[in-house]
Amino acid sequence: xxxxxxxxxxxxxxxxxxxxxxxxxxxxxxxxxxxxxxxxxxxxxxxxxxxxxxxxxxxxxxxxxxxxxxxxxxxxxxxxxxxxxxxxxxxxxxxxxxxxxxxxxxxxxxxxxxxxxxxxxxxxxxxxxxxxxxxxxxxxxxxxxxxxxxxxxxxxxxxxxxxxxxxxxxxxxxxxxxxxxxxxxxxxxxxxxxxxxxxxxxxxxxxxxxxxxxxxxxxxxxxxxxxxxxxxxxxxxxxxxxxxxxxxxxxxxxxxxxxxxxxxxxxxxxxxxxxxxxxxxxxxxxxxxxxxxxxxxxxxxxxxxxxxxxxxxxxxxxxxxxxxxxxxxxxxxxxxxxxxxxxxxxxxxxxxxxxxxxxxxxxxxxxxxxxxxxxxxxxxxxxxxxxxxxxxxxxxxxxxxxxxxxxxxxxxxxxxxxxxxxxxxxxxxxxxxxxxxxxxxxxxxxxxxxxxxxxxxxxxxxxxxxxxxxxxxxxxxxxxxxxxxxxxxxxxxxxxxxxxxxxxxxxxxxxxxxxxxxxxxxxxxxxxxxxxxxxxxxxxxxxxxxxxxxxxxxxx
Ligand code: C2E
Ligand code: CA
Ligand code: CA
Numbered sequence: 001x002x003x004x005x006x007x008x009x010x011x012x013x014x015x016x017x018x019x020x021x022x023x024x025x026x027x028x029x030x031x032x033x034x035x036x037x038x039x040x041x042x043x044x045x046x047x048x049x050x051x052x053x054x055x056x057x058x059x060x061x062x063x064x065x066x067x068x069x070x071x072x073x074x075x076x077x078x079x080x081x082x083x084x085x086x087x088x089x090x091x092x093x094x095x096x097x098x099x100x101x102x103x104x105x106x107x108x109x110x111x112x113x114x115x116x117x118x119x120x121x122x123x124x125x126x127x128x129x130x131x132x133x134x135x136x137x138x139x140x141x142x143x144x145x146x147x148x149x150x151x152x153x154x155x156x157x158x159x160x161x162x163x164x165x166x167x168x169x170x171x172x173x174x175x176x177x178x179x180x181x182x183x184x185x186x187x188x189x190x191x192x193x194x195x196x197x198x199x200x201x202x203x204x205x206x207x208x209x210x211x212x213x214x215x216x217x218x219x220x221x222x223x224x225x226x227x228x229x230x231x232x233x234x235x236x237x238x239x240x241x242x243x244x245x246x247x248x249x250x251x252x253x254x255x256x257x258x259x260x261x262x263x264x265x266x267x268x269x270x271x272x273x274x275x276x277x278x279x280x281x282x283x284x285x286x287x288x289x290x291x292x293x294x295x296x297x298x299x300x301x302x303x304x305x306x307x308x309x310x311x312x313x314x315x316x317x318x319x320x321x322x323x324x325x326x327x328x329x330x331x332x333x334x335x336x337x338x339x340x341x342x343x344x345x346x347x348x349x350x351x352x353x354x355x356x357x358x359x360x361x362x363x364x365x366x367x368x369x370x371x372x373x374x375x376x377x378x379x380x381x382x383x384x385x386x387x388x389x390x391x392x393x394x395x396x397x398x399x400x401x402x403x404x405x406x407x408x409x410x411x412x413x414x415x416x417x418x419x420x421x422x423x424x425x426x427x428x429x430x431x432x433x434x435x436x437x438x439x440x441x442x443x444x445x446x447x448x449x450x451x452x453x454x455x456x457x458x459x460x461x462x463x464x465x466x467x468x469x470x471x472x473x474x475x476x477x478x479x480x481x482x483x484x485x486x487x488x489x490x491x492x493x494x495x496x497x498x499x500x501x502x503x504x505x506x507x508x509x510x511x512x513x514x515x516x517x518x519x520x521x522x523x524x525x526x527x528x529x530x531x532x533x534x535x536x537x538x539x540x541x542x543x544x545x546x547x548x549x550x551x552x553x554x555x556x
Contacts, residue, residue: 005036013040020124027126030110032059034083034120045127050099064327068095068103074201085120088112091218092201095141096129104131105141107151107204137207140192148206148214152258152265159257160218164268165203165225167195167232167277168212170250170285179245186242191249194240198232212276226287229253233285239392252280255289258304267306270363277362281284281435308356311364315518316372318343322542323380325395325551326513329531332523334552336392337384338428339377340537340542361398370401371410378420378544385424394426394456399433402440408447415451422452426477429455431463438472445473456513461501470508478505480538482516489521502529 005013006413017031017040028045032038039059047053049066056062060079067075072093089111095103110125128151130136135147143151155162169175169191176184188211195213196205203217203225217225229251236249254275258268271290279288291302311317323337343351360366374395380395401407427448433441445455456477456498460466463482470478480501488494505512515537517523526534540551 002049005033006040009033009036009038013038014096016122016124019128025450027128029124029126030059031122031124034123048098048104048129049096068097071095078201080114082110082123083120085118086111087112088114089125091204092202093196093204098131102131103141104129105143106130107143116227126251140189140207142196142205142207142213144206145208148208148216149269151204151206151216152268153292155216155258156261156263156268158263159261161257163217163220163222163225164256164258165215165217165229165253165270166208166212166255166274167215167229167251167253168210168276168280169236170252172211175247183243187249189248190240190242191236194232194235198228214272222257222289226253226289229287240535250285252276252283252285253287254279255287255288257291263302266364267302267309270309270359271302271305273291273362274359278425293556304348305356305359306353307345307348309360309363309365311343312369316369318345319369319372319381319546320344321373321376322544323548324535324542324549325539326392326529326533326535327512327539329527329534332539333532334388334555335390335533335537336394336424336426337381337544337548338394339373339380339396341373341396341494357398366398367401367404367407367410367497370397371414374411375413375418378414378418378425378546378549381424382418382420383545384549384552387549387556390424392424392426392454394428396458398430399436401438401524402429402433402436402444408444411448411453412451423454426454426456428458428479430458431460431469433473434463434469441473449474449476457510461497467504470504470510475508475510477513477532478508478510479513479515479535485514485516485522487524488520488525490521495525498529502531506530 013031013033017029020029020031021042028042030039030041037058039053039056041054041056041059043054045051051062063070063455064075074092078090078092082090091109091387093105093107096106098104107128107130108125112120112123113124115121130143130147135143135150137144172184175187180457192205192207192213195215199205199215199217202219203215206214206216208214215225233251236246236251240247240249251273254272256268256272256275275288275290279285311319320342320388321339322342323339325334326338327333328335330553341353343356360369377393377395381391385391403445437530449455454476455473456479457466457470457475458479459481460478462481484494484501488498500514511532512530513533514526514531514534515535517526517534517538519538523534523538543551
């Protein structure tokens, strides 16, 4: 090709390049006049990668030499498709060699502009150098969470729809324990590369925390991404080899479609993590898309959850606690209450916890809300104890709260700040806490129980490993779920089960609380069993603090 470019084309190229640069947002910019295969690149790219000059003939070939040999073929294919006019843009990730002899992971986005006849005329775009911005995970070489959030935010700002997958490995700890950390690292590196190969040039890969990676794509649908995930999953189950060892990796994946740009990046991330956890806990790794998992699976739901989440840093606006009486099974006198959270807003009315807790509990802000719940419940209990001196308050915990290393300190600190007697506080946890490290949990139990706090195992019988949890952790109270007593007036099996449950509780030296006592008939039967306390609509539904105070004053 003739190595000259007419002055008027050079003029257009420079003008276009300048306008591109204005909106480049810290990226390198490139623009190619395809009639002459003549390009201009940002100075910063020239310096970082040691390119011959900002102006280059056949820049594609020059650039290709800087690309990592493993990524070259995909790059070459994409560029060829653009120059032949088959594709009108590219959006891909590759590693490029810099002047320090290291590879920087780059995300390159370019578009093709055609002339009036439809022939390719200009190819221009931007290259983001993740290595330069130190948004790189040093172990795998992929952009890390910072890179992920940066790209996600720029898509949100630009109103650009994007589909995101979060993929990770189950029970990775076993691999580390069995083979050592170095081997574990090799597994993660290989896993990252494998995801990268499956994503092809249609998505960008990010290394998130632990074993989780994300893929962001503008071009693939969630269905296409799920299909690729299923293929990847099969591969990891029977053909995954590292250093000559055959491994079986079990994967999980959550998906999210970003097309609502009023959300912030953190909310998107929480939705994605939620779908991922659903895949892990309930679907044995089947792909889970965020919307399908919600009881009211509409878009309004995500906006509502976004608002609920945003209320946490806004002074917990809209959150409030309701209190349901706990009564002595024999005297039926109020001896305590369980605090139950609600969220109110003018647009959504009162929202019940089942609609937001499982979503919020995976959010990084949940521990703050947990502290607020504990403090608010204790302050209310202090008020109530002026009328009922022996009053106990029960507070629900999410297993994710127990995961925080400072959880026990937080509880003890709240007790200190409120000067509340710890023997009158019960913490309720469900058997889902079995997902946590048992040694860690035991430590928390020992520290808090030594301080006088009681623990209740909530929703006993609904999970599949309630007995296992009871064996490991010293619970003071077992709360029998209402699903076991609903038909106790007519159903012999429920009566037998109640017999078994109360026996089991006495084996473990725990008291029994029965939830969901709705009728006098149920109460009459339940009073034959060694049950300490009742809770249920027969006595009262949960009430706000004003109604609760009126209620107990009436009872006195
Ligand atoms: P849970 O801890 O099992 O709470 C008991 C639930 O049963 C409450 O629902 C209560 O209103 C309901 N209930 C009580 N008595 C009866 C009855 O006689 N009949 C019927 N049908 N239902 C009865 P609620 O308030 O909707 O709470 C649902 C769940 O949300 C709670 O189940 C708990 O798992 C969670 N939750 C509530 N507050 C909190 C909180 O502050 N933190 C955490 N982590 N979870 C919470
Ligand atoms: Ca509870
Ligand atoms: Ca319960």
